[in-house]
Amino acid sequence: MFQRLREDINSVFDRDPAARNFLEVLTNYPGLHALLAHRLGSWLWRRNLKWLAKTISSLARWLTGIEIHPGAHIGRRFFIDHGMGVVIGETAEVGDDVTLYQGVTLGGTSWNKGKRHPTLGDGVIVGAGAKILGPFTVGTGAKIGSNAVVTKEVPAGATVVGIPGKIVKRADPDSEEALDIDPARREAIREKFGFDAYGVSQDMPDPVARSMQAMLDHMHAVDERIERMCSTLSKLDASYRESRLPELRNEDFAEILDEADTGCPGVGNRSATSTSADDSVKTPPPSSKG
Structure with a gap:
């Protein structure tokens, strides 16, 4: 006792x-x-x-x-x-x-x-x-x-x-070893798609970030499988040409990023557009006189 x-x-x-x-x-x-x-x-x-x-x-x-x-x-x-x-x-x-x-x-x-x-x-x-x-x-x-x-x-x-x-x-x-995911490859996919898990680390209890991380892991697995399929096709058929995937550019997502920064849909781009329009009206044309 x-x-x-x-x-x-x-x-x-x-x-x-x-x-x-x-x-x-x-x-x-x-x-x-x-x-x-x-x-x-x-x-x-x-x-x-x-x-x-x-x-x-x-x-x-x-x-x-x-x-x-x-x-x-x-x-x-x-x-x-x-x-x-x-x-x-x-x-x-x-x-x-x-x-x-x-x-x-x-x-x-x-x-x-x-x-x-x-x-x-x-x-x-x-x-x-x-x-x-x-x-x-x-x-x-x-x-x-x-x-x-x-x-x-x-x-x-x-x-x-x-x-x-x-x-x-x-x-x-869910460990990287169990999923057979290369941490460096995962980081490259994050950069490719411009996702940083909202600045939340893997250990933080954020269900949304966790779901996004699972999607990235799935995309990583699909990406690797497609690469292996293309490599196999190239070996089977010498005439097979592997076309490049379209590149994701930051400017394609500029409007979304502006909305995220301002919290108001479309405000970022509209303000930039209106400012440039006002400048074009107020700025006099260059004089041709010497």
Whole structure:
């Protein structure tokens, strides 16, 4: 028992830089108090002392603002930071080294008995205000962004944001190695089409930029396949001539860029045109007299 208590306290020091000493953590961290109350309530629940277990859970909720059903399974080194408003349902399962922030709900979407709450793998981090609803699994090492609403399974190592939750980063499936994409080639395609992902890096949680990146990756794959087809045709037929593709020029997109800069469709070009027209009217023709 004391070993588990030491683990729980050390997990606070590992994940909260504001924690200063053992006494402060033991007396002033409601997340730890709620966890210790749950350990006792869960022990009673498994021994069919359900009323007493629920009473302890209710008292802990009243004292800490954190509600953990005594039927939930909580792993080792579980940490709830700040904690107010956290709700963990009866059939929820939480792995080891999981971190929850305030306002998180591990809830159900059905009134039927049986498994109806989520299962969190080891090392999952759930941001403030996030809602994970339903009997599915959030994979090991996944991250759920603040205020996200997640209603379907999350792969291991993924990052989920938004309402409804969308995966904006995966650990393996979307890596450049898995897609067999040359980073230098990807950058060349970005320059060719004039797209820079809105200045957002690959790791930033921007679903629009992520979608555009996926389109670029697809175009890259199509480009390579066409090149291989043309090379094969040249070998099969000596008379085959490979015609060059039309070049994309920056001036072809000048009007679009002007609209993006001004925020008003057509304003950039119209202002430039009107200015040049006014100048042509106001500027007198050159004198022929010496």
